[in-house]
Amino acid sequence: MRPEAERWFLQSEEELETAKVSFKGGKWFAVSFWCQQAAEKSLKALFIVKKKESPGTTHSLTFLGRELNVPREYSNLLRDLTKEYYLSRYPDASEDVPFKAYVKEDAENYLRQCEKLLQWVKSQLKK
Numbered sequence: 845m846r847p848e849a850e851r852w853f854l855q856s857e858e859e860l861e862t863a864k865v866s867f868k869g870g871k872w873f874a875v876s877f878w879c880q881q882a883a884e885k886s887l888k889a890l891f892i893v894k895k896k897e898s899p900g901t902t903h904s905l906t907f908l909g910r911e912l913n914v915p916r917e918y919s920n921l922l923r924d925l926t927k928e929y930y931l932s933r934y935p936d937a938s939e940d941v942p943f944k945a946y947v948k949e950d951a952e953n954y955l956r957q958c959e960k961l962l963q964w965v966k967s968q969l970k971k
Contacts, residue, residue, distance in 0.1 A: 849969070860882040876928040883961055895911070914964075
């Protein structure tokens with residue numbers, strides 16, 4: 845694997861771990877953000893390997909997913925997590941402050957699905 849891609853993927857794994865720590869601390873909004881970051885960086889690693897170029901500065905997981913032909917089972921996750929880049933951090937991105945807008949069940953779902961996505965990306969990086 846190219847060193848650049850490896851660095852992106854290693855960071856994605858660390859951000860997934862940060863999401864897990866946030867979950868244990870009851871910070872549901874932070875779980876959402878860190879899952880978005882983990883997914884983005886893992887897909888960027890795969891993009892570098894498959895396309896042999898940088899994906900640039902995009903935060904769109906749906907764009908990265910389309911470009912990489914990510915399995916359809918992850919389509920909803922990528923769509924939902926894409927918006928978390930903003931919604932989970934900025935009070936003016938929705939009708940509420942982020943830390944009040946999230947619930948445990950949503951965070952748990954993001955965490956579970958994000959773990960599966962990173963496992964899939966890792967399997968693709970080994971090919």
